Structures are given as structure tokens and as C-alpha cells.
Amino acid sequence: MNKNRYKNTSMWLLLLLVWVAAGLPFQHASAASEGNANKSLIYDEAHLLTAEQTKELNELALRYGAERETDFIIFTTDNPENLDVVDLTENFYDEKAPGYDKSHGNAAILTLDMRNRDVYLAGFYKAEERLDDGRLQKIRSKITPDLTEGNYADAFETYIKTAYKYMGFKPGVNPDNILFNGWFQLGVAVVIGGIVVGIMAYRSGGTVTVNRMTYEDAATSGVLAQEDRYIRTTTTRRKIERQSSGSGGGGGGGRTGGGHSHSGSRGSF
Numbered sequence: 001m002n003k004n005r006y007k008n009t010s011m012w013l014l015l016l017l018v019w020v021a022a023g024l025p026f027q028h029a030s031a032a033s034e035g036n037a038n039k040s041l042i043y044d045e046a047h048l049l050t051a052e053q054t055k056e057l058n059e060l061a062l063r064y065g066a067e068r069e070t071d072f073i074i075f076t077t078d079n080p081e082n083l084d085v086v087d088l089t090e091n092f093y094d095e096k097a098p099g100y101d102k103s104h105g106n107a108a109i110l111t112l113d114m115r116n117r118d119v120y121l122a123g124f125y126k127a128e129e130r131l132d133d134g135r136l137q138k139i140r141s142k143i144t145p146d147l148t149e150g151n152y153a154d155a156f157e158t159y160i161k162t163a164y165k166y167m168g169f170k171p172g173v174n175p176d177n178i179l180f181n182g183w184f185q186l187g188v189a190v191v192i193g194g195i196v197v198g199i200m201a202y203r204s205g206g207t208v209t210v211n212r213m214t215y216e217d218a219a220t221s222g223v224l225a226q227e228d229r230y231i232r233t234t235t236t237r238r239k240i241e242r243q244s245s246g247s248g249g250g251g252g253g254g255r256t257g258g259g260h261s262h263s264g265s266r267g268s269f
Contacts, residue, residue: 037062039071043092046076046114048152057156064164070106070127071098072160076152079115085266088113089122090256099125104260110159112147116268119147121159122253123263130167133252135175136265139163147269 041061042054049057061072075092083091089111099105106126112119121140123131131139139162146155166175253263 041065041071041073041098042156043073043075043096046078046112048076048112048114049156053153057153057160060157061160064160065100068106068126068130068164068167069100070108070167071100072163073098073107073109074112074156074159075109076112076114079113082115085111085113085116085118085120086254086264089120089264090254090260090262093122093124093260093262094256094258104258108163110143110156112152118266119144119269120264120266124260127163127167128253128261128263129171130169131163132171132263133265135166136263138176139166140265140267144267144269 039062040058042049042058044054057074061074065072075089077088079085079088089109092111093104093107093109097103098107098109100107105124107124108127108131109122109124110119111122119140121131121136123129123136139159142162143155143158146152146158169175252265253261255261
């Protein structure tokens with residue numbers, strides 16, 4: 001009776017651990033405030049998106065931006081004046097004066113120059129701190145394949161979600177560390193729960209007092225023969241391939257003509 005009770009308790013404990021851990025990777029951003037509900041964060045001057053895609057991305061940016069108190073902006077252009085992509089971004093920030101709760105405030109901007117096929121990511125104020133050059137480079141690396149293939153809506157969605165995720169970590173922390181992965185945390189919780197259940201089940205089953213010495217005759221037991229046979233040693237050499245350094249990206253932050261400092265990462269697609 002006690003054994004069944006232990007097993008039932010153990011199973012409920014394991015289910016509780018799994019339920020708590022399962023909630024970790026599915027945290028949702030809070031809804032956007034009413035004051036920002038009509039704000040436009042998607043400036044698709046190059047006409048890369050459908051009306052439905054623009055609407056969905058704008059809602060996504062508002063929802064995630066409310067949680068981080070940052071405007072997640074997308075700016076696409078055919079660049080008729082043939083300006084550098086960094087200049088395009090800085091001019092946009094100075095002229096449009098975006099910001100979550102004030103002009104020239106917290107903002108992350110993805111600029112797509114379709115004329116020269118350049119992309120630039122920039123972070124201003126809070127986004128400059130939480131999305132430094134290194135983190136922006138990681139985001140750019142994630143979205144570049146979709147940009148190259150023309151999957152612009154997918155790339156923009158990845159940008160918003162990844163920028164949101166990275167801003168949840170303190171500066172100096174690697175946001176892609178496996179220890180911060182929700183599924184990894186769930187797996188650890190399940191393993192720990194399994195160990196606890198196993199220990200409780202073992203203890204509830206009584207103590208085993210029979211071992212090999214119970215039936216072994218020490219007077220007649222022993223090693224009859226021992227033999228070690230050496231066959232051969234084989235050594236295989238393999239050339240280590242080193243990744244060549246490419247010129248697909250780089251850049252960094254700077255300061256706009258209006259005096260606003262920002263982080264940055266640029267590249268081609």
C-alpha cells in the first residue's frame with residue numbers, strides 16, 4: 001500500500017515539474033498599450049510586403065515592443081539618392097524621431113537598401129545597450145539567408161522576435177547560450193524529476209540483502225587463467241578544414257547628424 005502511495009506521489013511530482021518547466025519557452029509578450037495601438041512601425045517604401053504581411057508585422061512589433069519598451073522598426077527603400085545604408089538609417093532616425101514613449105527614444109531599426117542590396121541593423125538608447133554590435137550581428141546572420149531568397153516577411157519576423165529575445169538578457173551575456181534555451185531547461189527538469197521518482201520508488205521497494213557473496217564458495221572460486229593479447233595500433237590523420245574569412249558583413253555603431261548614438265551591424269544579401 002505504501003509502495004503505491006509513493007509511486008502516485010512521485011508521478012504527481014514529476015508532472016508538476018514538467019508543467020512548470022513547459023511554461024518557460026512559451027512566455028508571451030504583453031499586449032501593446034492603447035496609446036501605441038495605431039503606431040506604424042513598418043515603413044515599406046520598396047513595396048516588398050503585402051498589405052496583410054505589413055499588418056501582421058506591425059502588430060507583432062507593437063506587441064513585442066511593448067514588453068521591451070522599444071520600437072522595433074522596419075524600413076525598406078529603393079534608395080533613389082543612392083545613399084549609404086548607414087546614412088539612410090541615421091537620417092531616418094533624425095527625421096522620423098521614433099521612440100517607444102518619446103521622440104528620439106528607444107528604437108531598433110532594420111534598414112533594407114534594395115538598390116545596393118545592403119542591410120543595416122541599429123539600436124538606439126535602450127536598444128543600443130541591449131542590442132550591441134555583437135548581438136545585432138547575430139540577428140543579421142539569422143535573417144540574411146531569408147533576405148537572399150526573397151523571403152522578406154520571414155526575415156522581418158525573425159528580426160523582431162530575436163531582437164525581443166536578446167533584449168531580455170543583460171549586456172555581456174551570450175543570449176544564444178544553451179543554458180537559456182527553454183527546451184534545454186525542460187529537459188533538465190524532466191531528468192531531475194525522473195531521478196527523484198527513481199529514488200523514491202527504490203526506497204519504497206525495500207532493501208535487497210542478497211548479493212554475489214550469498215551463493216559464492218570462496219574456497220573454490222578463483223581466476224583460472226588470464227591473457228592479454230595486443231593486436232595493433234592504428235593512427236588516422238585528418239586535415240582540419242578552416243573556415244575562410246568572408247567580407248559579407250561588419251560595420252558597427254556611430255552617431256547621427258542629430259547627435260544620437262547607436263549600435264550597428266551591416267552586410268549584404
